[in-house]
Amino acid sequence: MAMAAPAMRMASSASFLPRLLPPTVFSTARAQFLVRQLSLPLFPNFNIAIPVGISLGLPSLPEVLEGIWEGILKAVPKKKTSHMKKRHRQMAGKALKDVTALCVCPACGGMKRMHYVCPTCASTHPADIFSLAPTPSTLISSSGSSSLRIHDTTSPTYPLAQTITNAHKLGCHHLATARGPQTGNIFASVGFGGDVKIWRQNPDSKEYELQWDLPTVSDAGKGDVWAIALSADENFLACTTSDGRIHVWDLAAKEKIQTYETGGGRGAAGGGGSFAMAVDLSRDGRLTASGHENGGVYVFNNDAGRMVYSLSGLAKPVRAVAFSPGCKRLAAAGNAGIIALYDMEHGEHVGNLSAPGNRPSWITSLDWNDTGDYLLSGQLDGKVKVWDVARGACVATHSETDSALWCVRWLPPTERALGPGMGKGERFCAAGASRSLSFYREATGI
Template sequence: MAHFGFENDIHSVLKLDMPITNAPMARWQRKASTSASANTSALSPSKSSNRSISMSKTPSKTPGKSGKTQNTPSKAGGDRFIPTRNPTRMDVATFLMSKENEPVDQTVSASAPTQKAWSVTLNGYDLEEAKILHLGGKPLNAPEGYQNNLKVLYSQVPTPVSIKKTRYISTVPERILDAPELKNDFYLNLMDWGKHNLLAVALSEQVYLWDAAPGDITMLKKMEDENDFICSVSWSNDGNFLAIGTSDCKVELWDVPYNKRLRSMDGHHARVSCLSWNDHVLSSGSRSGLIHQHDVRVADHHLCTLRGHSQEVCGLTWSPDGRYLASGGNDNLVNIWPSVQGASQQTAVHSFTEHQGAVKALAWCPWQPSILASGGGTSDRHIRIWNVNSGSCINAWDTCSQVSSLLFAPNYKELVSGHGFAHDKIFIWKYPSLAKVTELEGHDGRILNMALSPDGSTVASISADETIRLWKCFEKDPSKKPKAASTSSIIQQHIR
């Protein structure tokens, strides 16, 4: 009996290696039968295909751990979808994997047309010709103390927008100087800034010079009579000579380096309220409405008299090219005079009557010598831009305030205006649109005069509050090269 029991055990063990006749079809057999059934006609399915489909069905619900039922895929092919991997897709995948590991500077191979076709097939367009945004190279490191790191990261490639820097204009004066006993007279011109960085200021009967570099102050002149006072000051083009107009109807010429008065010129019958230089010719306007032309090189200095104003001449300035002299008066007129050519009497080229108030503020455009800006007093309050070649008004703007002084800032091509009643501020305008850039406030009284520093970076304003404020609004662009300055002086050659 033991022998038969041993044989039965051997047979039962050997049955494990025999094929299982009643087991479900293997997975690879199901896939082969599914592919074979797909190739046959759908209208006449074979028995084997029907059998394979029926055998591949699995229960639609399977008990879970919690006793609930879960839905399972019921489509043919099992419970997991395996995509068809044809040879073309495998080649594309191999190409993309190898492309990522290639160096950037690798030359294009001979199979470029095939690679381009694969790229179009895979992406729908050629990547080489597509216009996409990308960041080439490593991102830049932000400078020390820089706040906006994202701007540095996405501005590696310089563009016109990223290169352009926003200009900052300080609304606080860089320096404040005291100006005690200043004459609060709208018609006087009591300050001018010379080429050698010397600021001349008239305080009552005295003239002071402030050296902007070291900050030294010296007194140049004092009137002998206490009842007389200084009415106007103006530097020569080379910055070596200072013209002074006084209340006793005289025009004095001072040699500043030697601190010496060279001459005193008579001829006016009222106070001299404005002065302007054109090389060796000095023009002076007085309260009588007359303008005298002086040649400071000769003993007989008087060249001619300009008669065009019925009241005090309070504004006087020569154009940068020396062709025209502009004069403004209390009679609301702006006259344009030609340069002196030896004639004893001259007539104005143009006479503008559009202003409704006294015209003291006059300024020529440095980069357009035929353009003149003029400002009206309290009754007018307008800034007007003139073309003296055609005699037409290009632009007019109501500032809603008395205009006492005008300056052109060549560093940024802007116009600066000083105002009295009722704003007592300084406005910076974009030229020629006259769009307001900013406004500078701090004076407690009306602004009487303004002057621009030799480098064009700083504006000095003198006010009825007896202070001089320096505003650094037009610092030069470091990328621009400064022009070479000429040191020749016709006045110095003939006087010394």
């Protein structure tokens, strides 16, 4: 009986091994060594003879460690970042910043970002917003989606007044309206498919309906339409093409009345000029200006039907041109990151507007306010700048988003209070890759 107890204990140790390790076949010598090591603390003078040729279902130690090595690595504690290091990163501007510009929507009572349309009250575009067109009472927006959306700017919450579905199948990249107190009856839109449409407001329903499609198919060999501009009396439409031409249409007669050539140049296609990326009509209807990919800026006299100025000053693509309300100045900007100002009486380059910095961002949009005192610019880095033209300085910079801005527009001035506790003042809107509309108002409005 004295020998029975050790044998039973040895048997229990041997039966424990298969449960501890998964079954596998390995050498007899290794099995004998492992069994001796396990039984040594229990039986110092006990030897077990394992016959040669018998395989035990025991794995090797490297195979055991290989299975648990990944778990051991995962269990290693990570280095904890100290509060001081977190604070240093926050002070350096590398930490996530809290969104503090929040307010309560006066319509639904929900929380929303300041200067943004409430997502509960107004639906925004599902794609990048490429163009804006203001009227005395509405703001029209277009994007990479097929719909055009019209917001009511007479209400403090800017509600969605109308949605024109399936306006352009491939999306819309340019809109144009006339600027004036009695305008807003007509607007034009250009789709990525090259289709140009004229929309007119129904006097009964106050909704916009399709009036006319410009016959651009016949001009397929002369370049696709890109930028557009509408005259102040809503009777004429100027269109630029990818080969540098500018067409002027009479909307009442529904016919093309003028075509301006810019000649051969870099990026010319089919014998035309450089890609015409921007166009504008003066409010008196006398001049037409175009900006091109090769940096050229051209001004045409509509009465004489010819080019009057070929302006220099920008060597990079021009993405925006805009006449001042009195037609005394022309502003042009683009990839150079500066705004060039030209005198329209003599066609001279009179100055530049630029912000300090080694790498200025592309300027994608320009717009003058109704008095001509301030110029609005939108940039690819998401910044909106308000320029005092008389002083030649930037008086305000807004950077609500890091996404690209494709369009900025002044809203027509209002004669009534903008909202509860708000006075009268000028407003503008910015839109782009953030897919939302950002409205700003004059902080010192009276």
